[in-house]
């Protein structure tokens with residue numbers, strides 16, 4: 001299935017790209033949002049697109065070819081945004097997008113191992129340079145560590161039972177083997193496939209997704225010029241909570257109360273939340289693109 005950029009119009013509206021502006025798409029994927037940003041900052045705005053996945057970058061390169069030197073691409077994590085910008089000699093940028101998670105291309109490429117709908121090796125890495133695959137975690141972790149991972153990253157209430165069954169069935173090499181083990185011990189909950197949360201948890205752990213978001217947000221804010229905007233699309237509550245808490249925390253002054261011991265350094269707010277509540281896709285968008293259903297967009301502006 002073709003990857004339709006989620007909340008496309010909302011992203012362009014949020015970032016307000018303008019001529020001679022500089023933008024970073026930290027998760028460029030197939031380049032759908034990046035193309036919109038480059039069109040909106042014509043004739044001379046520039047964009048740096050980052051992605052860990054060389055296959056995604058190959059698609060982005062094709063999509064963004066018409067923009068020539070205005071589009072730059074690098075295989076790198078968005079956590080390295082500061083180094084990437086200094087390599088280009090860009091000291092501050094006007095807008096940054098993070099569209100978190102995985103793309104339809106990745107989900108629909110069987111050999112990437114992201115989906116229980118196809119039988120494939122348990123891989124789930126965004127970057128081929130990552131030494132840890134889903135098979136590594138499934139076959140090497142202690143039962144307690146696995147249960148913890150399923151609970152923490154999948155919010156899986158059957159985590160303990162699933163972890164025990166996995167340890168019992170190891171070695172597991174394929175997505176189908178893993179899905180069958182989960183189905184064997186965890187009954188179907190409504191319309192959701194029982195292995196959904198297990199697969200989500202493993203993907204998050206393999207790619208250290210939550211740590212990456214936590215690490216990247218302050219770096220992204222420092223890379224913005226005053227008045228620049230950071231837009232983040234998340235796809236599950238764990239990610240959204242990190243973004244929400246960070247935006248909220250950074251948009252208030254920290255003042256020590258009088259007559260109390262000083263417990264924190266005072267500091268001024270550095271962000272303004274553009275929307276207190278997350279922006280959600282319209283019904284029309286979710287009807288066209290079911291993947292958009294769980295998307296939440298938060299936008300903050302640097303003061």
Ligand SMILES: C[S@@+](CC[C@H](N)C(=O)[O-])C[C@H]1O[C@@H](n2cnc3c(N)ncnc32)[C@H](O)[C@@H]1O
Nearest residue numbers: 005027029030031032033051052053077078099
């Ligand atoms: C939802 S897709 C982005 C789709 C893109 N906005 C588009 O319009 O095509 C998320 C992308 O982020 C990439 N990704 C995930 N973690 C990353 C990280 N830490 N650094 C850079 N890219 C990452 C994935 O490889 C994937 O291609």
